[in-house]
Amino acid sequence: MKPLNLLMATTALAIAGGMASAQDMTDEMTIVSWGGAYSNSQQKAYHEPYMEKTGVKIINDESSAEAVAKLRAMNEAGNVTWDVVDVVASDAIRLCDEGLAMEIDPDTQLAAAPDGTSAADDFGDLLVSECFIPQIVYSTAFGYRTDLVGDTPPDDICDVFDTETYPGKRSLEKRPINNMEWALLCDGVAKDDVYDVLATAEGQEQALAKLDTIKDDVIWWSAGADTPQLLADGEVVMGSTYNGRLFSVIEEQKQPVAMLWDAQVFDLDGWIIPAGLSEERKARALDYIMFATDTQRLADQAKYISYGPARASSAPLVGQHAELGIDMAPHMPTDPANAKNTFLYNYEFWADYRDDIDAKFQAWLAK
Amino acid sequence: MSDQTTSGPVLAADGTPLKRSLARALRLQKMRALALIAPLLLFVLITFIAPIADMLFRSVENQIVSETLPQTVVALADWDPTTGEAPDEAVYRALAADLKVAVEDKTHTRLGSRLNYELTGASSLFRKSGRKVKRMDLESDTSFKEAFTDIDRKWGEVAIWETIQTYSPKYTNGYFLNAVDMRKGPDGPEARPENQQIYMMLFGRTLFMSLVITMSCIILGYPVAWLLANLPTRTSNLLMILVLLPFWTSLLVRTSAWKVMLQQQGVINDTLVWLGLVADDARLVMINNQFGTIVAMTHILLPFMILPMYSVMQTIQPSYLRAAKSMGATNWTAFWRVYFPQSVPGIGAGSILVFILSIGYYITPEIVGGNTGTFISNRIAYHISSSLNWGLAAALGAILLAVVLLLYYVYDKIVGIDNVKLGG
Numbered sequence: 001m002k003p004l005n006l007l008m009a010t011t012a013l014a015i016a017g018g019m020a021s022a023q024d025m026t027d028e029m030t031i032v033s034w035g036g037a038y039s040n041s042q043q044k045a046y047h048e049p050y051m052e053k054t055g056v057k058i059i060n061d062e063s064s065a066e067a068v069a070k071l072r073a074m075n076e077a078g079n080v081t082w083d084v085v086d087v088v089a090s091d092a093i094r095l096c097d098e099g100l101a102m103e104i105d106p107d108t109q110l111a112a113a114p115d116g117t118s119a120a121d122d123f124g125d126l127l128v129s130e131c132f133i134p135q136i137v138y139s140t141a142f143g144y145r146t147d148l149v150g151d152t153p154p155d156d157i158c159d160v161f162d163t164e165t166y167p168g169k170r171s172l173e174k175r176p177i178n179n180m181e182w183a184l185l186c187d188g189v190a191k192d193d194v195y196d197v198l199a200t201a202e203g204q205e206q207a208l209a210k211l212d213t214i215k216d217d218v219i220w221w222s223a224g225a226d227t228p229q230l231l232a233d234g235e236v237v238m239g240s241t242y243n244g245r246l247f248s249v250i251e252e253q254k255q256p257v258a259m260l261w262d263a264q265v266f267d268l269d270g271w272i273i274p275a276g277l278s279e280e281r282k283a284r285a286l287d288y289i290m291f292a293t294d295t296q297r298l299a300d301q302a303k304y305i306s307y308g309p310a311r312a313s314s315a316p317l318v319g320q321h322a323e324l325g326i327d328m329a330p331h332m333p334t335d336p337a338n339a340k341n342t343f344l345y346n347y348e349f350w351a352d353y354r355d356d357i358d359a360k361f362q363a364w365l366a367k
Numbered sequence: 368m369s370d371q372t373t374s375g376p377v378l379a380a381d382g383t384p385l386k387r388s389l390a391r392a393l394r395l396q397k398m399r400a401l402a403l404i405a406p407l408l409l410f411v412l413i414t415f416i417a418p419i420a421d422m423l424f425r426s427v428e429n430q431i432v433s434e435t436l437p438q439t440v441v442a443l444a445d446w447d448p449t450t451g452e453a454p455d456e457a458v459y460r461a462l463a464a465d466l467k468v469a470v471e472d473k474t475h476t477r478l479g480s481r482l483n484y485e486l487t488g489a490s491s492l493f494r495k496s497g498r499k500v501k502r503m504d505l506e507s508d509t510s511f512k513e514a515f516t517d518i519d520r521k522w523g524e525v526a527i528w529e530t531i532q533t534y535s536p537k538y539t540n541g542y543f544l545n546a547v548d549m550r551k552g553p554d555g556p557e558a559r560p561e562n563q564q565i566y567m568m569l570f571g572r573t574l575f576m577s578l579v580i581t582m583s584c585i586i587l588g589y590p591v592a593w594l595l596a597n598l599p600t601r602t603s604n605l606l607m608i609l610v611l612l613p614f615w616t617s618l619l620v621r622t623s624a625w626k627v628m629l630q631q632q633g634v635i636n637d638t639l640v641w642l643g644l645v646a647d648d649a650r651l652v653m654i655n656n657q658f659g660t661i662v663a664m665t666h667i668l669l670p671f672m673i674l675p676m677y678s679v680m681q682t683i684q685p686s687y688l689r690a691a692k693s694m695g696a697t698n699w700t701a702f703w704r705v706y707f708p709q710s711v712p713g714i715g716a717g718s719i720l721v722f723i724l725s726i727g728y729y730i731t732p733e734i735v736g737g738n739t740g741t742f743i744s745n746r747i748a749y750h751i752s753s754s755l756n757w758g759l760a761a762a763l764g765a766i767l768l769a770v771v772l773l774l775y776y777v778y779d780k781i782v783g784i785d786n787v788k789l790g791g
Contacts, residue, residue, distance in 0.1 A: 069752040094755065097476035097494065169631075174738075205562075219655050220738055234632045348491055355754060356487040362746070363565040365738040 025284040026083075028057045033086040035062030036225075037248060041304035042086070044322070046292040053291070056284065067091065071100045071274055080274045083285045089268040090347055092132035097351075101131035101272040102282070109286055111294040113313035122295070122311045126268055128347055133293055134270040134310035136301065139333035139342070140178055141264035143231055143246040144238035146256045157263035157341075158186035160238060161210065163217050171227045171239030174220035176361035177350055178240070178265050181343060183210035185263060191341075195349050204357055208364045220365070231257050243333050247306035251324060251331070261338040267345040268310065306331040423768075426546075426761035429539040432531065435478040436465040440535040448529040448553065453522075459511035466500040484756050485541065486530040492521055529553075542762035566763065569743040574770070576661060576742070577725040583665045584672040584721050585714060592676035592713070597685070610673050618667065622731050625663040629654040629735075655737030663735050664725055671724060672717035679713030679788050712788035719778065719787065723771055743767060 031047070033039045039060060047058045061082065063070055068091050074080045087095065095101040104110070106127060110119035120127065126134040144154055149166055160170055160182065172179050184194050184203065187210040197203035211218075219236055221227055227241035228249045238260065249255045271293070273285045291297065298309035299317035306328060309315060318328050329335055333342075379388040401408075433440045438461035446454040469475035479493025499518050508514065515522035533551050534541065541551050548564040549556045558564075591610065595603050613621060628634050631650040639645040653659055683706060691701040729744040736745070743763060750760035778784070 066752045068755060072755065072757075094480070097480055097490070098755070099473045099477060222733065233630065235630050352483065352488045352491045355484050355756070358754065359563045359565070363563055366565055366568060366741075 024280045025287060026280045027055065028059065029083040029281070029284050029288065030059045030061055030081060031084045031086070031288075032061045032063050032067055032082050034064045037305055038244065041301050044304055045300040046297055049297070050288060050291055054287075056288075068094055068100075071095060072098065074274070075100050075276060078276075080276055082274055083277065083281055084288055085272050085274060086135070086269065087272055089128050089132055089134070089270065090345065090350060092270065092272050093129045093347055093351060095272055096129045096131035100275055102275045102277075103130040104133055104273070104289075106133075109290065111290050113295050113311065115313065117313060119293075122313050124312065126310050128268065131272050132268075132270050133272070133289055134268050135293060135298065136269050136307035137266055137310055137334055138269060138307045139243045139264040139266050140173070140240055141243050141246065141333065142238050142240050142260035142262075143227065143249065143257045144260055145231060145234060145236075146258050148234065148237045153258065154238065154260050155262060157182055157260070159260070161186045161214055163214055166237055168237030169217050169219050169230075169235065170214065171219045171221050171230050171236045171241075173240060174222045174365070176357045177345070177354070178343075179211060180204070180207040180357065180361070181265070182263060183207040186210060191343075195346055198357075199349070199353065204360055208360065212364075231255065243331075244305050244307050247331050251321075251326065259338070261333070262341050263343060264333055264338070264341075265343040265345055266333065269307075270310065302328050302332070306333075308332045308334040422757075422761050423765050424761075425758050426542050426765050427538045427540065428758070429534060429541070430537050431474075431478055431481050432534050433537055435469050435474050436462065436531065436535075438462075439465050439531065443528065443532050443535065446528065446532065448525055448532065451525060453512070453525060454528055456510065456512050458528075459515050459522075460505075462515065463500060463503050463508075463511045464505055466496060467503070467505070470497045470500060480755070482527075482530055482534065484754075484759070485534060486526060488521060489527065489530065492519055492527065495519060496522070542758040543766075545759055546762040546766055566743070566746070569741070569746060570766070570770070573726055573742045573744070573767075576657065576740070577722050579661055580664050580668065580725045581672075581718050581722045583661065584669055585718065587665065588669055588672035588676055588717065589710075589714070592673050592680055595673070595677045596680035596683075610670055613667070614670055618730060619734075621667055622663055622734050625659065625666070625735060626654060629659055629662065654735055655740070657736075657740040659735040659737070660732050660740035663731050664728060667731060668721045668724055671720045675716035675720065675788070676710065676713035679716070680710050683709045711782075712786050715778075715782050715787040719775075722774075726771060727767065 031042075033042055039062060043060070047060075050056065051058055064086050067085050067087050071080070071082070071085065074082070092101065096103070106120040106123065107118050110123075110133065112118050113122045123134055126137070128134075142154075142157070142160060144166075146153065148168060152165070154160070154162075154166060159166055180198055181194050184197055184207050185191060187206060189197050189203075189206075198207065219226075219230060219239075221230075221239070221241070224242050224245055227236070227239035228245045230236040230239055231249060232253065232255050243259070243264070246257065246259060249257050250259070271289055273282065273289065277285065293311075295311055295313045296317065298311050299314040299319075301307070302309055302314075302318045303320070303322040309318065315334070318332065320326060321328055330337065333339065377385040379385045381388070439458060442458045442461040443454060446458065466475055469478065475493050475497040476490075479490045482489035482493070496515070496518050503511070503514055512523075521527050539551075540556075544550055544556050545559075546566055548559050548567050550559050551557075591606070595606055595610070597603075598606065626633070630636070631652065633654075635653065636645065636650045640647050640650065645651060653662070687705050687709075688701050691705045692698070696704070726742075727744055728742060729748055732740055732742045733745055733748075736742070744767075747760045747763050747767075750756045750763070775784075
């Protein structure tokens with residue numbers, strides 16, 4: 001172990017309240033993530049350099065989609081087998097609420113930026129929960145088939161609701177989040193008022209009524225890979241999904257698909273450390289987090305996938321795609337040209353209204 | 368001497384009464400049998416029965432409210448929500464005391480998530496109050512009511528207090544009411560608003576579609592099973608491999624294959640358009656709806672129907688049919704009156720297997736079901752892994768289990784469970 005790393009690790013440990021020394025870290029850890037291209041980007045940007053540096057063995061588990069339920073079950077059974085877990089921010093908030101994730105102090109447990117800016121300032125508003133260490137900014141946006149939309153490609157979110165100009169199926173996620181916002185926006189509600197309207201029963205009815213106008217033209221997806229597949233097959237003319245998936249369809253598979261960035265919804269993905277780990281495992285997990293979320297590492301991940309790094313200090317370091325050799329900046333959801341009209345996932349609103357609106361949405365869907 | 372033997376008990380060779388000696392021998396035998404199955408019994412108890420019982424128990428369990436807010440629950444017991452007024456100062460003081468403890472243990476947000484299932488907004492209310500309650504001083508502060516309504520005006524309204532009071536008992540029927548589209552109202556159970564009713568419809572749809580799938584499996588499987596049982600061994604072995612082949616293929620692969628077949632730009636639609644049977648702009652919608660689910664699930668569950676039918680049909684003597692025909696029966700009469708009744712136990716076994724498997728099916732409806740072809744199990748999965756409302760998931764699961772047991776009982780009464788054979 002290098003002296004610097006040793007020093008960092010001991011600091012982390014001392015702050016974690018442990019009496020243990022740096023030697024008391026496990027030499028094996030289980031990291032949970034989403035699988036596919038995303039896990040691959042983490043493997044190259046974080047896991048491989050970390051393993052090389054420390055000699056730790058990292059075991060990958062692709063369970064992020066069920067992470068919240070599994071962590072709760074593990075916690076109840078008193079046998080938490082995961083060390084670091086990759087989850088979206090809304091799940092991190094739930095895990096924190098349920099007492100299943102450990103609280104992190106950004107100033108002492110995360111690395112400062114190279115210019116000395118503290119981690120708390122570097123991440124800024126993206127630290128949406130005490131337990132959450134942000135990693136990337138991704139967005140849910142639309143992709144459309146360039147060969148099926150005629151001479152006037154869609155450039156407005158409301159084109160999704162315009163089945164006359166753009167006939168054909170659309171794919172939308174099978175949940176109220178994002179869809180309700182888009183529906184209200186296209187039903188004449190001002191962007192600033194969307195959540196005030198959506199908080200009322202009438203507003204929810206209004207959004208569902210707007211969605212009702214295209215209900216017969218929608219294929220509902222539940223896995224992020226569905227829309228790219230449907231677009232590639234020509235099964236839908238446009239559809240929403242995570243921007244990294246669309247990047248892969250457009251640039252890696254060279255399908256006739258283009259981005260509709262209007263009203264894209266930003267969301268965050270990042271790490272949590274499960275509550276109740278032994279001191280050795282906690283020390284190892286904190287050491288990994290300190291390493292994997294520093295400025296350079298976050299910028300490195302963008303070489304492999306088109307998601308924006310969560311640190312302000314990483315943005316200037318984003319370069320070219322490692323294999324395709326194209327500039328990644330124009331493909332980032334945070335690029336000024338793409339981010340003219342954006343939403344940020346409203347965590348507090350959906351934490352409160354999710355159960356209620358979901359019941360109404362599913363009842364509407366099943367009608 | 369003969370007098371002695373008739374009046375006294377019959378003795379075994381070692382002099383003990385025969386009855387007792389026999390009983391002991393039997394008991395030993397039973398113990399030995401029990402010891403033999405003990406590993407399996409323990410295994411099933413620990414890994415199957417216990418987790419299911421534990422999960423089902425969650426459908427009524429509601430300790431979290433009285434454990435997190437013990438003093439508040441007691442102080443709130445006498446409050447009458449129908450007055451339309453928020454409770455008095457004593458309740459707010461109790462709440463402050465309880466929340467201080469809860470914030471230490473970080474259980475207040477957990478309670479917030481629990482109550483948010485019943486009252487929208489409870490989640491952020493508790494999170495927000497938890498942060499600020501630390502600054503309250505139980506000794507010197509005078510008006511906690513004011514302090515709490517300053518944090519959020521919801522604390523001054525009736526709704527949140529009514530919810531806490533309604534859900535303060537250790538056990539609740541709230542989850543079960545929710546699972547049948549009802550809720551706890553001020554005057555006992557009441558129906559939910561129509562735009563939130565979904566579960567009864569899903570239960571009905573699940574049962575109906577499972578029945579349709581079982582029927583299509585019988586219709587498609589019966590001739591195949593008959594061929595398997597009656598063709599020469601070489602040909603029937605080949606056929607058997609074709610029946611078993613899907614068993615060895617991943618469920619996901621088979622389901623995705625149906626997607627490729629049935630979608631609008633898929634194989635079937637392309638062929639129909641090429642043949643000119645369907646216009647290019649009016650391609651058939653065969654997937655992401657009930658039809659797609661029924662087709663895919665029938666295909667996936669077909670072997671479970673064919674195999675029991677086949678093993679029963681194998682035992683039916685061909686000579687019976689010949690005998691019937693020799694006595695002047697037509698082909699149809701011989702089949703319907705002689706062959707078919709003997710094959711009914713196979714149909715029964717296959718139907719039970721297919722029906723019970725399909726009633727709890729999850730992955731295929733999720734992938735090809737769209738919005739009209741999903742089952743109740745998809746909602747159970749949602750509540751387990753997404754909404755974390757395990758109580759509701761447990762209640763839905765308990766109802767599903769009860770429905771299956773009830774149907775099994777009805778089946779036993781009508782067909783008779785003895786009349787089910789997997790072969791032999």
